[in-house]
Amino acid sequence: MKVSGFGNSLSLCTLPLLMMLFLLLYKVRSQSGGGDDKACLSGLKTALQDSRGVLVSWNANNLLTPCFNQTLTQLTGINCNENRIVSILLSSRGLGGTVSSALANCSFLNMVDFSDNQMTGVIPTELGGLQLLATLNLSVNGLTGSIPEDLSNCTYLNVLDLHRNSLTGVIPQSLGYLERLKVFDVSDNDLSGPIPVSLANLSSGAPRFNISSFRGNKHLYGFPLPLPKNRNLSVLAIVGIGLGSGLISLFISFTAVCIWLRVSEQRLAADEGKISQLMPE
Incomplete structure (x- = not known):
């Protein structure tokens, strides 16, 4: 009888807990649905x-x-x-x-x-x-x-x-x-x-x-x-500018060398003229 009474008491105690668990699960399920x-x-x-x-x-x-x-x-x-x-x-x-x-x-x-x-x-x-x-x-x-x-x-x-x-x-x-x-x-x-x-x-x-x-x-x-066309043009423009600047630099350098050689020739000719004047005939 004591065991049976204890079991009844346990059932009465667990019933509210089961109800609370059910409500909690229902709430979680509702929230998971959301929206x-x-x-x-x-x-x-x-x-x-x-x-x-x-x-x-x-x-x-x-x-x-x-x-x-x-x-x-x-x-x-x-x-x-x-x-x-x-x-x-x-x-x-x-x-x-x-x-x-x-x-x-x-x-x-x-x-x-x-x-x-x-x-x-x-x-x-x-x-x-x-x-x-x-x-x-x-x-x-x-x-x-x-x-x-x-x-x-x-x-x-x-x-x-x-x-x-x-x-x-x-x-x-x-x-x-x-x-x-x-x-x-x-x-x-x-x-x-x-x-x-x-x-x-x-x-x-x-x-x-x-x-x-x-x-x-x-x-x-x-x-x-x-690759966009304008980028292709940009690349070509860069290459063109590079080649153009290189040719210009080469032309300037060549011109400078020619001028230097011309000036050197003129100086040399002037020096030779002075020497020839100083030499006895």
Whole structure:
């Protein structure tokens, strides 16, 4: 009886502990999920300019529950899985405005495509917090500013397409350390500086990404881009100047020697004349 009583007492004591452990695990799981899809889309809608009305379904009621019944949604361009937003596909919708930093709240995003719109502004550094992001396509817009180095934190990034914008600055070296990166295109921007070796070379000697990924940036240089024509001209100009200066120096030296010889001859002739006058006939 004593043993049985002790066991009952133990069970009564462990029950609250088990409940606390369950609540703790639930809290950890909730935090690991992270993000707030409703805040994500609300912030994005505020930042976008929808002149065509393609986001009419993004009303207050639908934004209240972006995803329902695992994969269903009534929002244009949105795809869900397990009641979380996993992709935002709004290519060629005539959208203006900016890329909202609120996108970072959609923590389960693996695909973002805003290509071929009229979006402006900068690429938010907060996108680097999307650790499940595999595709980021912001091409053919009017984006400015630099490429955020924070994007190198998106370790699952497979596609990074930023071509035909007005991006400036250098290409972050850290982007080359993304091992899963298979598509990389920053062509037709206003980028400058050297192409990171980690994006240009492979151990085999072949380029990791070819010329088409980098061309159209007047101040960008390095392999695999060819040597700019103006640099070829500069090299030829330097060689020409060197040869020209050498010939000029040779001409000046030759002229100086000729003058010296002429003066010496005249002095010698004068000395000979003086001597001949002094000698008896």
